[in-house]
Amino acid sequence: MLRPVETQSREIKKLDGLWSFCTDADDCGIAQQWWRQPLPQSRAIAVPGSYNDQFADAEIRNYVGNVWYQLNVRIPKGWEHQRIVLRFDAVTHYGKVWVNDHAVMEHQGGYTPFEADISHLAAAGESIRITVCVNNELSWQTIPPGVVTRDETGKRQQSYFHDFFNYAGIHRSVMLYTTPKTFVQDITVTTEVANDLSRATLSWRVEANGEVRVELRDAGQHIVAYGEGAKGELQIAAPRLWQPGEGYLYELRVIAQHQDERDDYPLRVGIRSVAVKGEQFLINHKPFYFTGFGRHEDADLRGKGFDNVLMVHDHALMSWIGANS
The missing domain is CATH 2.60.120.260 (Galactose-binding domain-like)
Structure with a gap:
């Protein structure tokens, strides 16, 4: 969804x-x-x-x-x-x-x-x-x-x-x-990163009722890779990787088209690898140690009702105390 x-x-x-x-x-x-x-x-x-x-x-x-x-x-x-x-x-x-x-x-x-x-x-x-x-x-x-x-x-x-x-x-x-009646229904994205971090592979699978095209754009909206079809792979040279503290995001723009009708859906994606090796959690092939909280979204009057002000404030406090997750 x-x-x-x-x-x-x-x-x-x-x-x-x-x-x-x-x-x-x-x-x-x-x-x-x-x-x-x-x-x-x-x-x-x-x-x-x-x-x-x-x-x-x-x-x-x-x-x-x-x-x-x-x-x-x-x-x-x-x-x-x-x-x-x-x-x-x-x-x-x-x-x-x-x-x-x-x-x-x-x-x-x-x-x-x-x-x-x-x-x-x-x-x-x-x-x-x-x-x-x-x-x-x-x-x-x-x-x-x-x-x-x-x-x-x-x-x-x-x-x-x-x-x-x-x-x-x-x-x-x-x-x-x-x-539109022709539309993108669902998108699944997975990423793999080379051991030397010099290249990455992005795999996509799209559910749509039209012909599909995908465009991977950087933060400046420049197209760095593209493809066609409901599923496939994109190769990215020298990718800018997502990592804690520097959450760089690309945009995978998915286009579904049938005759004159077209739907565009921009999905933000981070390119990174995640793995567990022994007792270590690896992000982009490097060990990462989690320091953070099990945060409850409970607040006065609102209860569990979502509130942007509280979200920003809570994350500022977590950053201040040194949490990274």
Whole structure:
């Protein structure tokens, strides 16, 4: 799955902001088909962000079960004849999504993205209703693992076996993005570096529904190698290698074309080798010693909701203390 990017052939509409939100303490939302109507007794909530600490309400902070999010959004008029995709970067721990009255996707796992093609439900210039049912119940398969029990009143409670709070909700960005009907669907890249570091090989494999061309560009956008076809290899002489502290990145531009329709996808790639030899970890055939942290994305109010300010600040602190990973 490729990360959405804006190019001459692709556009993005972020849906971050205030959504409608409600809990489902009676567990009746599915039976009553809440996705077909405005959510009952809803309140505004910020997305992305954990729902636990956004309200002055202990019942919501410690809530166990289904919660619901909803947003009405207008499809840009200029998106006619485009493929339209709805994407969630992270929903913890389980999410099921409806567009208008139609279920379009569901996903288990709170730390990976998921998406669906909704072109057949999203007409350019028209409004759609997006509804999400999110469940935070723990099991031995969730992170953190845990168990759900009920007290004497039937209220759900959960116990977990880890060192962080079970924040839940829509934790990363939500967006709509477009591609042409001819498009790049997936790209796999591997690299090998010669022992003397004088040359490198980049292997590619592309999933696309058109003829494929690839161009490897340096940081100055100069083409250093190119090829054609859904898979192949590029040879790079005197490569500038990616390494810790100097993360040089090339751009592998993948072009899919069918007749007059074309999609461009720029993938940033670092050329490096990684290996384990005995008790040593080797990067570009040289031993590397890791000094770093197991970092939790937990913060006041936001919970596990992604925040660029906190990310920059945390990395500045890690650099200050001498971490390299």
